[in-house]
Amino acid sequence: MLVSLHIKNIAVIDEVFVEFGDGFNALTGETGAGKSILIDSLNMVLGQRTSRDLIRNGTDKAVVEAMFNINDPAVLSYLSEIGVEVDGGNILIYRDLNTDGRATSRINGMMVTAGMVKELSKLIINIHGQQDNQSLLNPSSHTAYLDSFAGITELVCEYKSVYDITKSLEKKLGELNENEREKQRRIELLKYQIDEIEGAHLKLGEEEALSDRREFLSGASKISEALEFSRAILYTNDENVHDMLSRVSASLSGIARYDLELSDFESKITEINFELDDIIHRIHAFADSIDFNPRELDMIEERLDLINSLKRKYGADIGEILKYNEKAKAELETIMQSEELSKKLENELSENLQKQTELSKEITQKRIAAGKLLEEKITFELSDLDMKRVSFQTEIEPCEFCPTGADRVEFLISVNAGEPPKPLSKIASGGEMSRIMLAIKSILADTDNVPTLIFDELDKGVSGRAAQKIAQKINKISSKRQVLCITHLAQIASMADTHFLIEKGMTDSVTQTKVIRLSKDDRVSELARIIGGAKITQLTMDSAKEMLEMAEEYKIAENGKSNQC
Template sequence: MLAQLFINNIAVIERASIDLERGFTVLTGETGAGKSIIIDAIHAVLGERTSRELVRTGTQAASVSALFTGLEPDVLAALGELSVPEEEDGSLLIQRDIRLSGKSTCKLNGAPATVSMLKRIAPRLISIHGQHESYELLSPEVHMDYIDSFARVEDLRGRYQASYRRLRQLQGKLEDFNTDEGEKARQLDLLRYQIDEIEAADIRPGEQERLAQEREAIRNSEKIAASVELSKALLSGDEDRGGVLSDLAQAAAEMEKAASFLPEAQEAAQKLREASYLLEDADAALHSLAVEFDPSALDAIEERLDLLYRLGLKYGGGEEKILQYLADCQERLHAIEFSDEEREKLEAEYEEEKKRAIALAKELSQKRQGASGKFTAAVKKELAFLNMPGIEFVTEIERVPLHTGGCDKLRFLVSANKGEPAKPLSKIASGGELSRIMLAVKTVLSGMDKIDTLIFDEVDTGISGVAANRVGEKLKQVSHNRQVLCITHLAQIAAMADNHLFISKHTEKGRTFTKVEQLDFEGRKQEVARIISGDAVTELQLKMAEEMLQRS
């Protein structure tokens, strides 16, 4: 359950720490006092989209923290899958910060988390039913979800939807195969031309770089030859000069003579001899160097490089990319040439998957048919208790072509008056009736899940009198095995609560502040009397409030 809610700088709430109990808790206060802000704060910690407008004026950031205790095993397992740190007492602390910069941060038990992680956990922790959820009843898509939840067919529906997705994928591939023959012929001609052009070039990886080096060598052949000949002359000598080799050999010999008398000269002699040997090796390498270039080969190299360049422009750059493009073309050509075989194979797969999807859809439909009668009977029973005894509530199920939900089109129909035909909710129900129908539906579904906290935001809209009493009794009943929080403006509902939170606001130094306080019996009496009177509270109204509280 939600044990504590801490709000900091959210709209007009500067700071509020709200301790919550099990059972039935109501939140009351004047219109505009900040009750809806508390719901907004809860939505924030559940991962819903937030607005920077929530940040209190004059501050840079706002935060909300929610502490949950007594978690169900499936919630703990889900937290484990998300690698959320485990607390010794099995609790969960969710924190969310909202900044004016537009960024928000989340934490689960102190560890950084994402909004998507909050959204995965939220449906297992709290179910919020507000005025907009009541209007969801006007959407037939939601009706199917309710029946499926009541029938407990989540696994079957998941298997059907997986089969339906596979069926649509196969259908898309078949449609791709069914291009007209003219387009197919054009694709074949283009692919064969591209394959022939690349294969005729006989491309080898690294060829372009090697040819570019050869071209540069031919272009600079005279410079290369001149440098080699000069280097030979400098080392070995020629008609005009002695070479470095002979001079160095003589210097080494002279230093070796000196070293026989002067040991300190030994190192210099040794290094001169080593240098002489190295230069002799260099001279040998120069004389073995082939400096022969065929200028006539330059045209062939230029032509080959030009071909590689043009193919690169057409097919993607270097040799590796051109060869990869060739492989892709060959694969596409094979797919088209053997498309008839592939189509036959896909058609067989499609028919098999279609049979599977139809079988699952029919099984799903049968379970919905079986559950819908029990569901509508249970809802009618709850509606009778909620002072709507004459209402007719039925589930209409129509067979339609396969879609994501199966082979059914499902919607709820109601008739508020005996003898009148049942019609869609959008044409019959008022706001107050929608609120009670939603409460009846949620009551019937309450045993279908393990969500420990239910929040009803002004579920009493549009009702009064006996109906209000019945709604309060129903909320009290639902709270027997879980935590129920309700924002209300009705004294009948407020009086039936186990716990009562009063939201008020005041102005101080030109700023508005909201306060949340837990009311004792006397405080509750004053608040219930205020709700009754709507203005100045009289002794009679106080006595009425006290009687309502005692009776509840």
């Protein structure tokens, strides 16, 4: 159950702390007092998307804390999965929202994501408002209501997984089979590209080697001429450097004995001559190694032109061209094997469709059985809500496979005896919609373990006897779980076990909303205000007191409990 709610800096609320009771909690107040802000605050702390506009003017952060006490194994198991420790069943959910849009969520002090809180909220609280009435007018929501009642939500999820696989297989098969002409064109293009690349016999590093060789060959003639000239000057001419140095060395050798410096001259010239012999030998060898063929340069230019042409089509370098070739061959192989793949996909699709059909048939059977039981239960509940001549029908018709099965579900109603059932949107008034929704929620409440239900102005469009019946129905629901109900009707508020007044006032010229837990005497005054409006007479007070006493008598007669204020 929801034990308490702490709200700070939300809209017109400065700070409030509310401790809720077991059973039926009613919240009343003037229009605009801030009743909807409590629902907004709950939605915020439960992970719903919240606008920064909700933050109270003049503050930089809004905070909401909700304390629950839960001992449901499913809830405790989920909290354990996300790493949250629970002591004594107490679960404190915290969320703050800053003016810059940043929000922080915590469960029992541990930081969590808003998504985690949303998942938790599904297990611990249900909030129902006028939007639920609107959803009931949309037939597309009826399937979910019926499935929830039938207890086949997991079965429908299993079917949905199979259905998604079917759609995926159909898409892949369609892509393989569509536009045969385009497929043939692609095959021809890939074959041409593969032949062009493989016909070039490319090798990694080839382009760099060819560029270096071209650079060398482009200067081969000049290199050859320079080497030949050098060889002639140094050695082969009649008058050459080598011979001249030899004569110089011989001349110095004849006088070296006369002076040490002359001996050093002769030694140095001899060394130079030896080095010159080595250089002449190397020049000779290099010149002889040059095999210059003008045609080779043309061949290299042609090869580089081919490589550049392939680069423009398939990649920035030979490595990328070769990768493109492998990719093209893989694509070609896939296309060439498409018939085999198509046959494989067809077999998979056939098997999946069979499984999908079996699941959809099982779902349909369970829906039909549940539909009949739901008709009986809702008709009974509506009769209990003073709609005795209403006939409620669950229409289930076959349709094409869709994400929820092969059924189209729609709730039909006849509010007058003898009239054929028609869609809710064409028949039901606002008050009737409120009672139909309450009947559905009352029935569904018996199929789940959510401990807290919140009804936000479920009584819209309702008055008189119908309002009394709704009050009695909420009282019945509250005997099994906690109920919070925001209401404008005295009949409903009088049935509550705990009654809160939401009141807006001025403090230091600042508007503030307060939430006040009412005593029995205060409840009489509040019920009188609801009944009588601006002017409250003694007769109105007496009527309010009588209404409260009658509600207490009814509750004692029904389940032995009385007002706990």
